[in-house]
Amino acid sequence: MKIVLAGSSHWHADMHLDAAHRCGAEIAGIWDEDAEHARAFAMRHHLPFIADFTEILSSPPDVVLLMGHPSTVPARARAVIEAGIPLILEKPAASSTGALTALRDLARQYQAFVSVPLPNRFGPAVAAFERLRSQGRAGAVAHCQFRLVNGPPQRYAAEGVAWVVDPAIGGGGALRNLGIHGVDAALGLATGGLGLKAVSIKNRIHRALVEDHALLMLEDAAGALFVVEAGYTFASMRPGGDFEWRIVSENATLIDFGDRAICATLDDGAIVDLPIELPATRYRLCMTDTLDRLARKVPPATSIDDYVAAMSLIDTAYEKAGR
Incomplete structure (x- = not known):
């Protein structure tokens, strides 16, 4: 193509x-x-x-x-x-x-x-959970945690895109920019709607115009709990930061640390390492899937509807935090 x-x-x-x-x-x-x-x-x-x-x-x-x-x-x-x-x-x-x-x-x-390229939809924990679910082996989701904490906001000035941390342009800080990946993951795994139980949005370190740390607690219609953490508080400008995608269901625990991932299942007692693709290169998986779907004339895995849904939930979090 x-x-x-x-x-x-x-x-x-x-x-x-x-x-x-x-x-x-x-x-x-x-x-x-x-x-x-x-x-x-x-x-x-x-x-x-x-x-x-x-x-x-x-x-x-x-x-x-x-x-x-x-x-x-x-x-x-x-x-x-x-x-x-x-x-x-x-x-x-x-x-x-x-x-x-x-x-x-x-x-x-x-x-x-x-x-809309939200590449962590193609991360190893999410992909393995979807395989288990398709086999009828996952069971109901119990709780999940999605953490994406990168280095300080100065990283964007260094990249020549300082507007990312201007709230009038970027629309928010770490939650809007990074937390949207976790919010999208929660929306993708939730049963029914997601309600916002608690929120913390603060400038904990950098005192910038936008928040440098955010924590959301969400609950779906079935009672599953989702925690989303996003920040610019990792003490390094190097790529990677502090990353963890954790999915816990009745039969499985899946954890993606970015550079390694595991899957444990109760029904067979196995704990296995999952094939890994680093977060920075998961765009390869996202692009491959997108072009394949385009060739087959089927809708994208992550659409602009999904993007709007995540943005709307983040709006609710900002409103609840009074920001």
């Missing part, structure tokens, strides 16, 4: 490029609002450079991966959807849930393929 990477200055651009190469996609072009950045990125990777966004719409690829500043992404996403081009929409795609909801409604109107 031919894919255009639109938004080379996004901090995930290199991850998406790696993912596209790994799944055999053809990179049809590189574009960015900063034309010189896109030109340099394209030259560095020996790829075609696209100067004008309208070129993408007039000579459409099989799919556009759109990423960039939340103030301009919605209009460009709208143009891609209205042109009938399948879209992979990187977050943050808007500064508010309202703006994102309008985009979701447009996608529904056009019956558009809009995939």
Whole structure:
């Protein structure tokens, strides 16, 4: 498939490029609002450079991966959807849930393929739990914990995207940016709706305009408990941080530490290591699945509807915390 990477200055651009190469996609072009950045990125990777966004719409690829500043992404996403081009929409795609909801409604109107890359949906613990569930071996979910704590907010200034920690642009702090992965995981595993039981959203260390730590406690209609923790409080600028995805059900305990993962099952007494893909390279799994679904003309695993649902729950958490 031919894919255009639109938004080379996004901090995930290199991850998406790696993912596209790994799944055999053809990179049809590189574009960015900063034309010189896109030109340099394209030259560095020996790829075609696209100067004008309208070129993408007039000579459409099989799919556009759109990423960039939340103030301009919605209009460009709208143009891609209205042109009938399948879209992979990187977050943050808007500064508010309202703006994102309008985009979701447009996608529904056009019956558009809009995939949102939330790669931890393809992590080893989630994948192994889904296999057990399909075999009838998982049992009911009891409790889960999703922790994603990275280094300080200065990391985004170093990446040239300081707007991520401007609440008027990014729409929030660690919860909105990182916690959305855990909230999406909880929504994907919950039975019925999720209720917010408790929330803590604080500037514990960095005193930035946005929170550097958030903790949510959620409960689903069946009584399963979900804890989501997100932060910019890990004491290192190196990738990885403090990561743990834990799923506990009647018959299974699955734990993903990022660089290793295990699965224990009561019915056979086994504790096994799971095949691992590092969080930074799980975009490979996400991209492979997305392009496969696009080829088969079936909906994406994570859609803009899922994105809006996670954003809405985070809005509720901010409101409860009085932020």
